[in-house]
Amino acid sequence: xxxxxxxxxxxxxxxxxxxxxxxxxxxxxxxxxxxxxxxxxxxxxxxxxxxxxxxxxxxxxxxxxxxxxxxxxxxxxxxxxxxxxxxxxxxxxxxxxxxxxxxxxxxxxxxxx
Amino acid sequence: xxxxxxxxxxxxxxxxxxxxxxxxxxxxxxxxxxxxxxxxxxxxxxxxxxxxxxxxxxxxxxxxxxxxxxxxxxxxxxxxxxxxxxxxxxxxxxxxxxxxxxxxxxxxxxx
Numbered sequence: 733x734x735x736x737x738x739x740x741x742x743x744x745x746x747x748x749x750x751x752x753x754x755x756x757x758x759x760x761x762x763x764x765x766x767x768x769x770x771x772x773x774x775x776x777x778x779x780x781x782x783x784x785x786x787x788x789x790x791x792x793x794x795x796x797x798x799x800x801x802x803x804x805x806x807x808x809x810x811x812x813x814x815x816x817x818x819x820x821x822x823x824x825x826x827x828x829x830x831x832x833x834x835x836x837x838x839x840x841x842x843x844x845x
Numbered sequence: 846x847x848x849x850x851x852x853x854x855x856x857x858x859x860x861x862x863x864x865x866x867x868x869x870x871x872x873x874x875x876x877x878x879x880x881x882x883x884x885x886x887x888x889x890x891x892x893x894x895x896x897x898x899x900x901x902x903x904x905x906x907x908x909x910x911x912x913x914x915x916x917x918x919x920x921x922x923x924x925x926x927x928x929x930x931x932x933x934x935x936x937x938x939x940x941x942x943x944x945x946x947x948x949x950x951x952x953x954x955x956x
Contacts (some may be wrong), residue, residue, distance in 0.1 A: 774948035775889070775932075790943070822888055832877040832936035834944055836888035 734759045736837035738823055744843045751810040753840050755823030761835075762828035764806035765790075766798060768819040769839075775822065781806055782828075813844045848872075851933050851947035858923055859955050866918045866950045868933035875945075877936035878909055880918045882929045883949065889932055892918075923954045 739754040755764065765780040767790075777790030779798040787798050795817060799807045810817055820841050824834040851868040858864045870878070878895035893900065895907040895916055906919040916933055933947040 772948070775946040777943060780943070832944065833879065833891055833894070835891065839888050841886075 734835040738837040738840050740840050742841050745813050749813050751813050753808040755806045757825040761825040763826040765824040766808045767822045815844050818844045849945050849947035851950050855951040857953045862923050863921045868916050868947050870914050870935040875935040879934040881932040884929050925954050928954045
């Protein structure tokens with residue numbers, strides 16, 4: 733079974749703080765993704781990475797950055813958290829090739845006050 | 846813009862009923878299709894892939910119509926435990942790892 737873990741289930745931060753969300757997978761998957769999910773808007777892709785040190789912008793990268801220094805670890809960084817970044821953040825992995833099947837971590841519910 | 850459209854529901858059905866969800870996708874280059882299930886406040890989990898020939902997994906049947914760009918999911922003999930939101934997903938065209946998610950259809954199975 734694919735195992736994807738995220739550093740926190742719940743997180744409360746203040747406006748302006750730097751926030752790190754970490755995702756770790758144990759399946760040697762090539763591709764990793766960060767999404768946010770908001771009511772009525774569904775899942776939206778923030779960034780993804782298809783290799784170590786490689787990253788690509790998704791649909792809503794503004795206000796976020798990412799880091800992938802090791803294959804199993806993909807971090808999402810909010811440089812200066814804002815209240816409109818209050819959301820559920822979901823990490824996913826995908827093994828490459830032609831499967832396209834993504835496996836999600838349990839999510840981090842971030843509240844910015 | 847690549848989109849996947851679903852009826853948001855909610856679908857409220859009695860136990861034992863058969864329920865069908867439909868969705869349409871706009872990107873004709875999409876290569877793969879999936880149904881994910883998401884329980885309240887949990888992560889999406891892959892339910893099944895969808896093939897042109899149709900595929901069945903127990904009480905669940907998925908169908909793909911490429912000509913109409915239409916995907917369906919049929920659940921027979923609904924159980925209380927089927928209550929969840931079902932997400933229709935398409936995978937992008939050649940060279941793209943990205944998935945496009947529908948906003949989900951909420952199902953409540955009632956005793």
